[in-house]
Amino acid sequence: METEYKGRLTYAKGTSIEFVVAPNQDVDFGDILVVEGTNKDKFYIRAYDFKVKSRWSGLNGVGYLMSKLDENGQVENQEELDFYMGGNHTVKIGLAEQLCYVNDKGQLLNPKTCPDFFCQIRTLNSEDTSLLSEIKGDLEIGYLKSGRGVLNMPVGIYGSKAITEHIGIFGTTGSGKSNVVKVLASSVIDSGNYGLLIFDVHNEYYKDLSSHPASKDRLCVYHTDVKEYGKTITVNFSEVGPEDITACATFTEPQLDAIYKLSSVWQDDWMRYVLKYDAKDIIDEVAGCTGQKFHPRTIGKIKSICWNLEQELHVNEQEATVVADIISQLEQGKVVLVELKNVSAVGEQALSTLLSKKLLTNYASKTDLERSLIKPVLIVLEEAHRFLGKKENSSNNVFSRLVSEARKFNLGMCIVDQQPRLLADKVLSQLNTLFILGLASKADRSKLEAMCRKDILQQRNEIKNLDCGEMIVATNYMRFAAPVKVHKFEDFLQQREIDYTSPISVV
Ligand SMILES: Nc1ncnc2c1ncn2[C@@H]1O[C@H](COP(=O)(O)OP(=O)(O)O)[C@@H](O)[C@H]1O
Ligand SMILES: [Mg+2]
Known part of the structure; x- marks a missing residue:
């Protein structure tokens, strides 16, 4: 990727930085840039504001310029005005915050020191490997966004760190939550290192996920009907x-x-x-x-x-039911979809409780050695406030137990909701990875700001203006909250197909 020179540092104090934007260059709110340090070190910064200054900015200067206008405030002599505006008379100053620091050995650290005066500022490029590997993860979700652009730099999460620390996916209807779950599921299928149990309340995932090239081996689907695909759920008394x-x-x-x-x-x-x-x-x-x-x-x-x-739920006396199959598929690192659209609210709650509890009991009963041989499992729970709301959580159901205990056993919850403010605080505070999509309600945004361990206050404006499919990822091992353009599932899958079918050399 080409590097663009963006300007030079003019002021630094603590983690605050100001820089002059190079002539003819654009810098946007939210742009992530690099300050080249003088000791082969680098400072990653995010622009959050701008100010424009001129030698005419003072009261006298403004008065002088005004005198060049006619009584209606219109320009009389454009050429003359251009002279006053041009050259080096006007500068645009970018205000930025230091996000993290890479020392001369390439180690990524929290801010340690200030960059020097007049250091060069540039865009990210493929040599920023320490930063890129931290945000890349092993479960790809999208590309890093920088201001109005999307960079060709993959962003994802490290499943081994994020799953057991719980994930929250929040966004208003239509903001792209289901798409994120599909992309995440398809990255899990690619990886094979994690199990994923999705309670699919709208039966919206099978059609898409089944077109993944590895779905035959790694995707299992269950429902309570008799259908041409998947298996019918049966439960023993x-x-x-x-x-x-x-x-x-x-x-x-x-x-x-x-x-x-x-x-x-x-x-x-x-x-x-x-x-x-x-x-x-x-x-x-x-x-x-x-x-x-x-x-x-x-x-x-x-x-x-x-x-x-x-x-x-087809409860019967037969010994062989599907519950054990589901658990063993999850242990092997498969994606298990449980379709619940045609199930009543009572059936849905009973089934999701039953399966989650069996999974928890099963993982909890294993020795550390046994557990090291099976995959961590993430349970995706949609419209989670129905189970983990302020009232429900106090009843200590299996999901609140999972939220507080599961990490010991290599399990994690992925909580999907359009109204995070309805969730119990105790639940929100346990979510160490947040995917924040567009949230229309201020109450929801404020709730997340208050509960989020990463300081996302500075990105308040960005969060307010997220479009469909855009999100902020904040996770406790990443040094800053990253703006992401989530892959559109269909496009991501097409890319996967190319990867899977790329010709293997024929001997
Ligand atoms: N990252 C994205 N890129 C492009 N389009 C997207 C993206 N995410 C979602 N969409 C589109 O937006 C619409 C709503 O997305 P969906 O995931 O169903 O939202 P939600 O589940 O939050 O209601 C869908 O038509 C989907 O194709
Ligand atoms: Mg949805």
Whole structure:
């Protein structure tokens, strides 16, 4: 990539920098530039503001120029005015903030010192390898944006660092969240080093992801229907725990109590028995074992929910269900889609709770050695405030447990939402990687500014003006929040196809 000379440093204090923009050069808000230090070191800076100054900027100067205009403020003699404006009489000063520093050995560090007076300022180029490798990651998402341009410099995340530290993807409807998830999924397919479990509430991913050249081996899809693609979900009675039921509807205290009593009396068979016996027999049996006599209506409600789930999720007595398959595919580093569009809210909550809990229990039960042999898994949860909202989170469901405990076990959550302000603070504060897309509401933007560990306040204007498919990536191992133009999935895939089919030399 060609380097362009952009100007020279005129002032530095702490991490603040001012530079004169070279004549005939453009610098935009948000441009990331390089100050060439005098000791073979480099300073990466981001322009955030400008001021234009002239030898005529003073009150007398302005008065003098004004005297050259007619009484309507119009130019009388353009040539004369051009003389006053031209030459070196006017300068544009860029204001920038130092982002990070590369020493003469190529080590990327947080700002350590100031650059010297009149150092040269240039655009990024392919020799800025330390910076580029830090932002490149192993799961590519898009290209680095600099001001109004898009640089040919890939930006992504390092799955091994980011997944277990949780990811948040936030943006208003139409800002490009689903596209980010598709691009991320397709990078995960390329990599093979991570598992990805996506709860697909709109059935919007299979069609696109199945056109990935490696999808045959690395993409698995499940649904509750019978379709020409994918597998139908079946669950064994013993796989449904009381928590999966309590997660999916609102229950009164006695109902909750009854659910836990039933499961403690009948263990793994509790749901099967609840469906098999009448309410009266159930009440007698529980009363016999625990001394507690439940109301027939309490048991009735539980029976009814269990019945709905049995129908919808195909709960049966067969030993071989798909739950174990899903877990093992994730362990092997595959992308598993669970299509939930045709499932009721109750079924969706029960199924996503059940699968996430099985995954957590499975990973938690492994020794460190065993865990080192299986892949880290990221769980993508859409419209996450339904599970991790201010109220829901306090109920300590499986997702809030995942957010607080999963990193120990090599699991992570990817929380997708259009209204981050609805999420519990405790959840937001645990998200160490943020993909911030366009957010129409100021309340949402302020919430993220307040919760984000990276200081993104300086990029407030940029965030406000993000177009569809543009985002700011802030992650705790990256030294600054990077503006990114996300790949459009279709284009990204086309590029993949070229990569996959590039001719292997024929002997
Ligand atoms: N990075 C991008 N480049 C180009 N177009 C995009 C990009 N991201 C999203 N789009 C387009 O914008 C529209 C909305 O994107 P989508 O991902 O469905 O948004 P959301 O899920 O946030 O509602 C889609 O038609 C998509 O093709
Ligand atoms: Mg969407």
